[in-house]
Structure formats: C-alpha cells, structure tokens
Amino acid sequence: xxxxxxxxxxxxxxxxxxxxxxxxxxxxxxxxxxxxxxxxxxxxxxxxxxxxxxxxxxxxxxxxxxxxxxxxxxxxxxxxxxxx
Amino acid sequence: xxxxxxxxxxxxxxxxxxxxxxxxxxxxxxxxxxxxxxxxxxxxxxxxxxxxxxxxxxxxxxxxxxxxxxxxxxxxxxxxxxxx
Numbered sequence: 001x002x003x004x005x006x007x008x009x010x011x012x013x014x015x016x017x018x019x020x021x022x023x024x025x026x027x028x029x030x031x032x033x034x035x036x037x038x039x040x041x042x043x044x045x046x047x048x049x050x051x052x053x054x055x056x057x058x059x060x061x062x063x064x065x066x067x068x069x070x071x072x073x074x075x076x077x078x079x080x081x082x083x084x
Numbered sequence: 085x086x087x088x089x090x091x092x093x094x095x096x097x098x099x100x101x102x103x104x105x106x107x108x109x110x111x112x113x114x115x116x117x118x119x120x121x122x123x124x125x126x127x128x129x130x131x132x133x134x135x136x137x138x139x140x141x142x143x144x145x146x147x148x149x150x151x152x153x154x155x156x157x158x159x160x161x162x163x164x165x166x167x168x
Contacts, residue, residue, distance in 0.1 A: 007140040010153070014139055052138045059094040063163050069094070073154040079147050 010077060012049035017075040019047040021065055036064030094161060096133035101159040103131040105149055120148030 022032060022043075029047075033040035037060050045051045046061070053061075062069040106116060106127075113131075117124035121144050129135045130145070137145075146153040 007143060010143040011139055052140050054136045054138050055095055055098055056091040056136050058139075059091060059161075059163075063090075068157070068161065070154055070157040073152070073157055077143075077152065079143075 006079060008049070011052060013075050013077050014072065015047045015049035018061065018072060021067065021071065022047070025065060027065070032064050035066075036060040038064065090163060092133070095136060097159050097161050098156065099131045099133035102145065102156060105151065105155065106131070109149060111149070116148050119150075120144040122148065 022029075027035075029040035029043045032038075033043055038046075038057060042051060046053055046057075058069050058072060061072060065071075106113075111119075113124035113127045116122075117127055122130075122141060126135060130137055130141075135141075142153050142156060145156060149155075
C-alpha cells in the first residue's frame, strides 16, 4: 500500500467491503435505504469511499444489512509500512 | 437491551470496548494521544461514549493502539429485539 493518504485508502476499502456485503444480500441502494435511516444517494457515496461516516451511521448500515457492525470492517488494511 | 436509543447504546458499548483494549495495552490517554492524531481529552470522551467519531478517527485509534479497526467493534451488540 503506497504511503498515499491512508485515511482516504481506509474510506475506499470500507466502501468496497460495504458494497461486497450489500451485493451478497442482493440489496439495491434503494431497497437498503428503506431498511435504515440512510438516503440511497448517501449509500452510493459511502460505497465509493466519498463519505467519512460516523459511528451512528455505521450502526444504521449494520441494521439495514442485518449484520454486526464488526463485519463492516472485515477487510484487510495494514498500517505496518507507514513510519509511526 | 431496552428499546432505549440504540445509537447512544452503540456509542457507549464502543467506548467501553475501546477502554478495555487501551487498558490491556497499559496505555494512558496521554501516551495514546502521542501515538495518534487524537487529543487525550477527546480520547476520554470517546471512551465515555460521548463522541460520535468518524471512520478517519477510527483508523487513527487503530493506528495508536496498533490493532486492526475491526477489533474496535469486537463487542456484543444485537438489534434483534427492535422492531424493524
């Protein structure tokens, strides 16, 4: 992982993982937005790594997807190659 | 879990878990704040469930604690008893 802004990378990786889970449940943005308090346009931006969402939005995503919030962070992301 | 505001509960449970990890690594708020870009007073509020932090703060906490962000969500939290 180049030493690009790791925070941007984290948002992108989170979005990719969120998209993978959403598709695995065959949920469109519109159908997911009806299961939680998040607008479908925002869901789209979250998936593209364009939203630095908060804990309360994270629990809303988990509620809509019917999963534990932990699963939203089940992706590989190492900070090892960054100097502290 | 009473049907109290589940979002507040989630922030409290996240804070409790974060505190457990921090203490398991024998890190004070001050020493942890030197390992990541988060002020020690904010760390204290996060631990008391008083901060609705964002994804970029989550990766900062993980960086400071030298863990994967997923571990910050390793606590039990079920939404099952809420009607959808």
